[in-house]
Amino acid sequence: MRMAAKIWKDLGNARSHGISRGEETITENFLLDVQLAHPAEVSTFQSNKREEAVTGADWEWWLTDGRQWLGLLIQAKILNPRSNLYSAIKHKVAGRPQIDNLINQAALKGIPAFYFFYNHTNLGFSDLSWKCGSFAPQIEQLGCTVADAHAVRPLVRQGGVGIITLDPVTLPLRCLVCCRGHARGPEFSLPERASGIARELISRGDQSIDVGRPTSLRDAPPSYVRELMSASPDERPRVIERLRSEVGRIGSLVVIKQAHEMRDDARGR
Numbered sequence: 001m002r003m004a005a006k007i008w009k010d011l012g013n014a015r016s017h018g019i020s021r022g023e024e025t026i027t028e029n030f031l032l033d034v035q036l037a038h039p040a041e042v043s044t045f046q047s048n049k050r051e052e053a054v055t056g057a058d059w060e061w062w063l064t065d066g067r068q069w070l071g072l073l074i075q076a077k078i079l080n081p082r083s084n085l086y087s088a089i090k091h092k093v094a095g096r097p098q099i100d101n102l103i104n105q106a107a108l109k110g111i112p113a114f115y116f117f118y119n120h121t122n123l124g125f126s127d128l129s130w131k132c133g134s135f136a137p138q139i140e141q142l143g144c145t146v147a148d149a150h151a152v153r154p155l156v157r158q159g160g161v162g163i164i165t166l167d168p169v170t171l172p173l174r175c176l177v178c179c180r181g182h183a184r185g186p187e188f189s190l191p192e193r194a195s196g197i198a199r200e201l202i203s204r205g206d207q208s209i210d211v212g213r214p215t216s217l218r219d220a221p222p223s224y225v226r227e228l229m230s231a232s233p234d235e236r237p238r239v240i241e242r243l244r245s246e247v248g249r250i251g252s253l254v255v256i257k258q259a260h261e262m263r264d265d266a267r268g269r
Helices: 002-016 023-037 049-055 098-109 139-143 149-157 163-169 173-178 190-203 223-229 236-242 260-266
Strands: 042-046 059-064 069-078 113-118 144-148 170-172 252-257
Touching (some): 002 023, 002 139, 023 252, 042 236, 059 190, 069 098, 113 149, 144 163, 149 163, 163 170, 170 190, 223 236
Parallel strands (some): 069 113
Antiparallel strands (some): 042 252, 113 144
16 A cells, blocks of 8 residues: 555655654645545545544544445554654553543444554564565555554553564554455455454454454444535534534544445456
8 A cells, every 4th residue: 555655655754864753744644645546535524633632543434335334443653763662552541541542432433443553663574574465575564554452452551562562463554455365245345355354453352352343344334424424525624523422532534435446456357
């Protein structure tokens, strides 16, 4: 995925020039790049960034092929290139771990709680693993990796907050939207692929924990997603504030539709 490679490159360039880049900047650039690259398939609804601290969620994603839907609640963390640690992953809000807020809010919505990790490191595949089953190893694709929050939480509690410690529970972002190896369905649609990867990431955590069935595909998104999608770009800020009690306090809500040509390619046509 081009976005992950761009994050890797941008963080590397910033590091070489002594420039600091934060999670919020990378996330905003990510949102803009995705929106500009896929203007017909992506709809972005941005709210007050300060509200994200309440739930611990930067984004809420809804992936669809027009028939099925999968939601994800996402928190982003950036790697400290010197220590190779995610220094802010133990952040607390009003004395409560941010990761607990993220997991609880996702449970209320009935969707998976995910981490997106923004990375650039001098480590190589001798220290890190390539677990994608669909594409050849590319270190730049580790610019953004993903993990299920239930798999991350016990490692964080044990003191594991680094890229090496969390490596066993992560996959490249590319797997979430492109890999077909874990999809369950005849068409390998975008939501089917993402649902399969979500199940795989959940399986990398503590199997004694019952996280329910948050990866189940839906026939329709929540009502607030439908209402937001019917609003014009100028109306979106007002609508998202009116729907605040339903949306929750997140940074942005993003709807990603599968393009027809993507669906045909996934079928092997």
